[in-house]
Amino acid sequence: MTIYDISERAGVSIATVSRVLNGSSNVSEKTKQKVLDVINQCEYTPNAFARGLGLNTMKTIGIMCADSSDLYLAKAIYYIEQKLRANGYDSILCCTGYSLESKKSCMNLLITKKVDGIILVGSNFVYDKDAENRYILDAAAQVPVMLLNAALEAPNVYSILSDDFSSVYEATMQLILSGVEDILYFTNSSSYSSKKKMAGFRNAMESQKLFSSGSLIQFYQGSHEDIHAMADHLMKLYQKGLRFHGIIASDDCLAMGAVRFALNAGLSIPEDLCVIGYNNSLLVYCCEPEMSSIDNKLETLCQNLILTLMGVLGGKEMPKQTVFSGEVIHRGTTLAGSGDCQK
Amino acid sequence: MTIYDISERAGVSIATVSRVLNGSSNVSEKTKQKVLDVINQCEYTPNAFARGLGLNTMKTIGIMCADSSDLYLAKAIYYIEQKLRANGYDSILCCTGYSLESKKSCMNLLITKKVDGIILVGSNFVYDKDAENRYILDAAAQVPVMLLNAALEAPNVYSILSDDFSSVYEATMQLILSGVEDILYFTNSSSYSSKKKMAGFRNAMESQKLFSSGSLIQFYQGSHEDIHAMADHLMKLYQKGLRFHGIIASDDCLAMGAVRFALNAGLSIPEDLCVIGYNNSLLVYCCEPEMSSIDNKLETLCQNLILTLMGVLGGKEMPKQTVFSGEVIHRGTTLAGSGDCQK
DNA sequence: GAAAACACTGTAACCGCTTACAAATAATTT
């Protein structure tokens, strides 16, 4: 069933059918209705490929993320996909993994598929060295590129992110003010946003003359989900004699590792050890006491990202970078929050 | 840059260029190389829409899931997307939510976009009433439809699922054999696989003459992630005087709710209450003691699903239904596993 | 009532690729 069939049955030309299909105003109400009737009756839907060829777009956005099974990224993808579809776009998903090579190849694939825009979900897509960000700039030469939780100043690249520096700075200060001074920053990444977080931690510590040595920032290198390994990492440090009464983790899962470590080491939370996670995910309710965490307003970020993208696609001038502030939420794993548990 | 440009520069016809592009064997090695050189030199990539129009496919598979941020579904999507791309396909993702209406509309969207196949991730896509499954059959009239964790006998519909009945049956029996006889089945869904699970539970209980009343199966209706609400649900039962020493949950998150309930009620696990979750997700390591759970071999399922789909798309005869068995993994929340914790 | 403006509709070119078929060339056979 093609546009020709419809035009024939409706007794009009294909141009008229096409006009009806595309909501052109230059069709009389009468013929419009006639055509619409035939279309409905035949359950005709225009061929998407032909349409794509004619219009040079299929209203599709490419979404890239390292690992869609990551709790946080999965949530972001959910918000983004929903809002995209609500705007008449749909999304090609690519889980790239963490290697630059595969990111590049996914990027090319999306460009080849002629998506209308590309969303990079997660801060791990932006590198330190300019040369490594080349692939983003190349893509941006073709279609707008949106960064969630990362920033890159470049033409046709738009960044939506939370103020990770300030969030962690604040969390650290609050921990210090509650009397905890030997704090460990526990992370598994050195991505764009991770660096910001670390800087926030470091600045806060230094402002209180507490940043003594590099060992206060601990990198965990194992699997993203292996809570045991995370706990072991900390246990080793502990056994070597390193002491700390507070841990700020770069995500909730790592924080969960910290909680487990405390359990294994016989430390009680929050008396002997305070823990603050990041992302305020489902996991915060999964431990006892419940976990304090930093909420970076993911839904707001995603909402704004789509808004910006739609603006750009609509030819509007849009802000190149938008920053939202996060919020430290205290629950049972910090002293400040052991009393009043905010939602 | 089109195929005409290439043909001109290479001094051949567009047909030849097209042949080279599509790896046709009827091209001499010499001209092939000549064309390839020009293509590389010009960094030419064929227009995907035109190609789609010509070949009537864009090598794209539609993935539908209710909520990509669900721990289990997210993981499935990850596996599926990766394996699809490895096979030269990419995927349009649609998060449908749980209403039939939106499932239908997503399905239509995918058909309209002319995907080569559709994967329904999660058992909630299959309904009891045949009429409500109409939308699946309609889609299957166009393209193969793959069901993950659900089954439907229909032309061009392929089901890949785990043997949820047996898994839960076994888990229940093991609980009973360990001395726990008053067991609650805790679920939030009545999807295809949920029913199987319930039947497994019921059968096991009945086989031991323990299935006294309907109250042994408890439906939780709230948010999928609200662990507090889940715990509250159980607490209300408990306060009403209902007593149980075992809980089998239809997913790990609900099991986590059970763990929290135990905490709130002052019950110790596993002495006073045994808990078994489902999915063997990240969450099992997030509580103390670690959670016993049923592993349904998600990666194997996904692997097989893609294998089957590729077979079907390649015109091969493929099994209409493939069932894998799961495994009960005992950890700290069951008596059987309090001693020997298997990985 | 003729000219001008307007609203609607149709014709045909084009989007960029695939592929059936015809044509030309090369390799075998007799």
Added chain:
DNA sequence: AAATTATTTGTAAGCGGTTACAGTGTTTTC
């Protein structure tokens, strides 16, 4: 060497839409 066959290449007709432009019929203007 002619005839036959196999290999390679080119021509042109789609694939199913969009849309510039031209054409027709109506209404408005003076």
